[in-house]
Amino acid sequence: MTANRHVELLVLLESGGGDPTTLLKRVCELCVEVCAVSGAAVTVRGNGDGTAQAVAYATDEVSLALDDLQRTVGEGPKLAAHDSGGPVLIADLATTDARWLGFTPAARAAGVAAVFSFPLQVGVVRVGTLDFYRGSAGSLSRVELRDALALADIATHAVLDDLRGPDPMDIGWLSDVHAVVHQATGVITVQLNLSMHDALLRIRAHAYAHQTPLDEVSRQIIGHHLRLETGD
Structure with a gap:
């Protein structure tokens, strides 16, 4: 990830203005645009152990359905990303039936072929996930992965901006x-x-x-x- 690209993405996001909630909406929409995915969502987690969670924004009904499915069966890419603290990149769900017996068949039945989840974190503290899906199998390109990581970092700041206090992206x-x-x-x-x-x-x-x-x-x-x- 280059500093210049991070700034470019911030400029694109801030052109829409608004509060942190609006910024999260713009992050999801920009993910669809620059990462060539079918849908995106941000899930915010709290209570330290991550048990309290809510979808801050989702671009479409399938993204919402994937969140609901993972909560129901207790497994899937966003849960794995949150638990591991690293991205979970599944380019073809057809290869993961044995990994998520409850999640994968239902996700594929909903027309999902690939899923990508990124933890929103500072150090070991994880405050949520940024999640994508595609309707066709295929990996994120190196450029798309770079942008996804940058957007996950921006989303992390937006979640923390909901706390009262100064903006951590502005040292003024x-x-x-x-x-x-x-x-x-x-x-x-x-x-x-x-x-x-x-x-x-x-x-x-x-x-x-x-x-x-x-x-x-x-x-x-x-x-x-x-x-x-x-x-x-």
Whole structure:
């Protein structure tokens, strides 16, 4: 993934304006366009263990049906991506019958031939998945995979932007951020040798995963009651 392409995709997404929810909608729509897939969806997960989940946006009914199917049978690409922390890329579902006995036959019956799922994560904290499907078998090209990874990263930021606090994609927040969050960000910057941008993102990801207000997490960090590890 190149920095220039990441910026190009952000420009395309931000041309539609709007809040984080609107941005997630645009991410899904852009996935269909640039990754040559039939449909896309973003699922947001919470409660730390990922048991609470909801579809933030889906481009079509098949994407919604795939989410419902995986919740029902308890298996499938998005669950595997969330559990493993890495992309799950299935170019031909006909080759995976033995892997997902409950999911694959029903997905193929719905006209799905290929599925691709990407975890939305910061460190080891996973806040959801970005999921694609195709109606015909075929791998993502190298360029399509690059764009999918970039869009998954952008979607991760959009999910975390739903937390109250500054935008982690804009470091202009530093002069105005609430003092306790600013202090905690400085602590994590030193402890983990991160930029202020990435330190804040780690704090927000921890707050999201543990369903704890951002200010409270920041106070725990400043008071030395919480120490974020390198992988958190």
